[in-house]
Amino acid sequence: MNHQDIENLVKRINVDTANGPVDQRVQQVVVRLVSDLFKAIEDLDLQPSEVWKGLEYLTDAGQANELGLLAAGIGLEHFLDLRADEADAKAGVTGGTPRTIEGPLYVAGAPESVGFARMDDGTESDHVDTLIIEGVVTDTEGQILPNAKVEIWHANSLGNYSFFDKSQSDFNLRRTIYTDENGRYTALTTMPVGYGCPPDGTTQALLNKLGRHGNRPSHVHYFISAPSFRKLTTQFNIEGDQYLWDDFAFATRDGLVATAVEVKEPAEIQRRGLDKPFKHIQFDIKLVKEAAQIPSAEVERRRASA
Template sequence: MNREQISDLVKQMNVDTATGPVDTRIQKIIVRLVTDLFQAIDELDIQPSEVWKGLEYLTDAGQSNELGLLAAGLGLEHFLDLRADEVDLQAGLTGGTPRTIEGPLYVAGAPESVGFARMDDGSESEEVETLIIEGTVTDTEGQLIENAKVEIWHANGLGNYSFFDKSQSEFNLRRTIFTDQVGKYVAQTTMPVGYGCPPEGTTQALLNKLGRHGNRPSHVHYFVSAPGYRKLTTQFNIEGDQYLWDDFAFATREGLVATAVDVTDPAEIQRRGLNKPFKFICFNFKLLKDVENAPPAEVERRRLCA
């Protein structure tokens, strides 16, 4: 069948059969996607067994709660970022900290503080190095933004996230810090490590078919927002990780690589209230001012709420 014949068939089945109110946006999207799917089946000679195996795979991925991971692994989430970059550029929105993927592991409701927060519960203090993350939030002209909301989350020393890893305490390595009067935030936490997709999971099963690994470098996630500014979804990946530029989720971008510096000076250790050397990362953010008729910066999606 050619494209025109397929389009007519899809219209007959999904448009002409309507007998009630129609969401025209949903209808338009479904018609396009089904048409493209039918054409792919025809052109690639996808067999019925392959179609049903694909549907079974999506069912299994949904039941194992891995569709968000799959979206990152196949580049869908990165593509949405690249497309949003183009839309921002066309709207004249430039100069801010680059965006990158959110991933599937955010949890709303983390404890809040102003200026400083300790993110870890102390359970890994003897095994994992302490990390101090410090930075400022400004606009693109360098004006400091007081009371900006900096939401931070990352994995523990085993590459696992609280709530998803039931062995961790609630909100371990998750905090919300509002910047102080000079636009500064400071987080005391532990060094995150990279992690891989569950080796027996549905995402890794598909990546195996593609000859790809499912590993991520060490990284820290952020939401940064303030009244009058566009919400930023981003993360930094840490220099030195073997997967820094080979992230299976395609999240590493220029401007989003951080260097962890070893701090051994006794005076600085004491000033930080610590009793041993630590790692230090400085990471600043530049927010774009919101403008009328700009594309939305807030992404609506289902997220876990504790």
């Protein structure tokens, strides 16, 4: 069957059969995706068993709650970021901190504070390095932004996230910090580590077929928002990790690599209220002003809520 025949078939099946109100946008998307799928089946000579195995895979991935992970692993989230970058560039929107993927592990409702928050519950502090993350939130002209909302989340020393890992306390390593009058935020936490996809999960099963690993470098996630500014979804990956530029989720980008500096000076340790050396990361953030001529930076998607 040639491509024109396929397009005619899809129209006959999914357009001409309509006998009630039609959501034009949904119809447009379905017709395009189904047409492309049928063309791929024809062009690649996919056999019925292969098609059904693909459907079974998507069923299993959904039941395992891994479709969000799969979206990162096949580069879908990264592609959406690249498209958003292009839209910004066409609209002349420049100068902000780079965006990168959200991933599937955000949880709404983290405890809120102003200026400072301790993120960890202390269960790993005896065997994991203490980390202080701090920075200033400004606009692209360098003007500070007090009361900007900085949401931060990251993995523990085993590469696991609270809420999804039921052994952790509620909102461990998850906080919302509003910047102080100087536009500053400070998070006292523990050093995160990278993680891999569940080895027996559906995402890793596909990556195995592609000859790919499923590992991420050590990283920390952010949402940053302020009135009249575009919401920023980003993260920094930590320099020195073996997967820094080999992230299976393609989230490492120029401008989003952070260096964890070891601090050993007794006076600085005391000033921070600590009793041992710690790691320090400076991560300043620049937000761009909202603009009407480009798509919203607020992404509507289903997210966990504790």
